[in-house]
Amino acid sequence: MKKTVAHSEVHISKLISPSPKYPTGRVHAGEIMQLMYDTARQVATKHAGTNVTAIRVDEMLFLHPLRVGTVLTCHAYLTFTGKTSMDIEVNLYVEGLEPSKAALTSYFTMVALDEHHQPTTVPGLKLTTDSERIKFEQGKQRYALHHTVAKNILL
């Protein structure tokens, strides 16, 4: 049975407190990646209802320094589902920056796994808004592109 985007949408906030481990006052990129990964994983697990694994993370471009002492919020949701894979958009918002503008956006591809750690079918997406329909088409294009790239690597 299909599930809505809202069903698995996730927000996670984290305060990065000042500490000697941040001598420059900037948050480490690895911590940002971990936060975004954890958020994407929660979305995939809620939608699939199974264990999941990451097979792809699209580029992360750090255009703004993210300072310690601010609240970082990840907002993640499904854009597209294949047979066993899920395309998840993760946006990172920073307290104090323009609230409607993500400081960082990345796309994660997660695959649902069965009890034998093999890919297993995921529910389809029930699209309810025009924005979801547009993002679904964009996700479908990323999916097609990844397949073309994967095929060329294998040739």
Ligand SMILES: CC(C)(COP(=O)(O)OP(=O)(O)OC[C@H]1O[C@@H](n2cnc3c(N)ncnc32)[C@H](O)[C@@H]1OP(=O)(O)O)[C@@H](O)C(=O)NCCC(=O)NCCS
């Ligand atoms: C994820 C994994 C189980 C998939 O195994 P596989 O033999 O490639 O399985 P499939 O070919 O059936 O592909 C499964 C899904 O991954 C997708 N996929 C495969 N290659 C891909 C790529 N290069 N980019 C994006 N998606 C890809 C397929 O499209 C398929 O999705 P679909 O069913 O919606 O079409 C396997 O690659 C794996 O275990 N990878 C390691 C994952 C991991 O450990 N991640 C943590 C980092 S250490």
